[in-house]
Amino acid sequence: EADIYQTPRYLVIGTGKKITLECSQTMGHDKMYWYQQDPGMELHLIHYSYGVNSTEKGDLSSESTVSRIRTEHFPLTLESARPSHTSQYLCASSEDDRGYGYTFGSGTRLTVV
Amino acid sequence: AQSVSQHNHHVILSEAASLELGCNYSYGGTVNLFWYVQYPGQHLQLLLKYFSGDPLVKGIKGFEAEFIKSKFSFNLRKPSVQWSDTAEYFCAVRPGGYNKLIFGAGTRLAVHP
Numbered sequence: 001e002a003d004i005y006q007t008p009r010y011l012v013i014g015t016g017k018k019i020t021l022e023c024s025q026t027m028g029h030d031k032m033y034w035y036q037q038d039p040g041m042e043l044h045l046i047h048y049s050y051g052v053n054s055t056e057k058g059d060l061s062s063e064s065t066v067s068r069i070r071t072e073h074f075p076l077t078l079e080s081a082r083p084s085h086t087s088q089y090l091c092a093s094s095e096d097d098r099g100y101g102y103t104f105g106s107g108t109r110l111t112v113v
Numbered sequence: 114a115q116s117v118s119q120h121n122h123h124v125i126l127s128e129a130a131s132l133e134l135g136c137n138y139s140y141g142g143t144v145n146l147f148w149y150v151q152y153p154g155q156h157l158q159l160l161l162k163y164f165s166g167d168p169l170v171k172g173i174k175g176f177e178a179e180f181i182k183s184k185f186s187f188n189l190r191k192p193s194v195q196w197s198d199t200a201e202y203f204c205a206v207r208p209g210g211y212n213k214l215i216f217g218a219g220t221r222l223a224v225h226p
Binding site: 004033041042043045048059090092102104105106107 | 116117122149155156158159203215216217218219
């Protein structure tokens with residue numbers, strides 16, 4: 001059972017709405033990540049954080065923003081949702097950068113209509 | 114740009130058939146290699162990893178993978194699949210000195226009884 005939780009699992013929302021995707025972990029990991037995944041495509045890193053008050057943009061440009069005020073919490077926000085934001089968003093955390101310690105959440109499937 | 118290629122997007126097998134999923138990466142230096150699995154309705158979880166040493170690595174549930182440096186490959190194998198292996202399989206690479214994972218597009222495996 002993963003100790004990283006994402007809510008909501010599914011979200012359908014209208015264009016122009018502001019949304020926040022929640023991600024929380026109970027493992028005390030410093031490093032957290034947001035990946036975006038479209039069907040049949042690679043997971044693309046869009047944001048990451050190495051600790052409180054540390055956030056960086058990933059390899060794929062994204063109009064979303066993130067914050068890291070607490071170790072356990074790494075929410076992702078879209079100020080004005082558009083249909084192009086329709087995707088699955090996966091949150092992960094790890095103790096290190098080497099990869100094997102990644103724990104993934106179940107994902108949020110976002111549809112913007 | 115660094116990338117990971119998974120040759121098959123969909124694979125359909127009967128139970129007891131042998132499985133081999135291809136994975137190639139484009140990076141010439143030291144790498145760490147991973148296979149993740151996502152069972153229906155569940156989160157991504159680590160299947161096996163290669164960091165160094167024996168290029169043939171064994172993971173959970175009878176899976177193994179072989180790192181062939183000269184071919185930039187890390188193919189996943191299982192001699193006899195079961196219905197419960199139905200899942201999506203992702204290959205991932207961490208290039209040396211780069212602190213994030215690069216994922217392939219995934220291979221969706223369906224095993225029929």
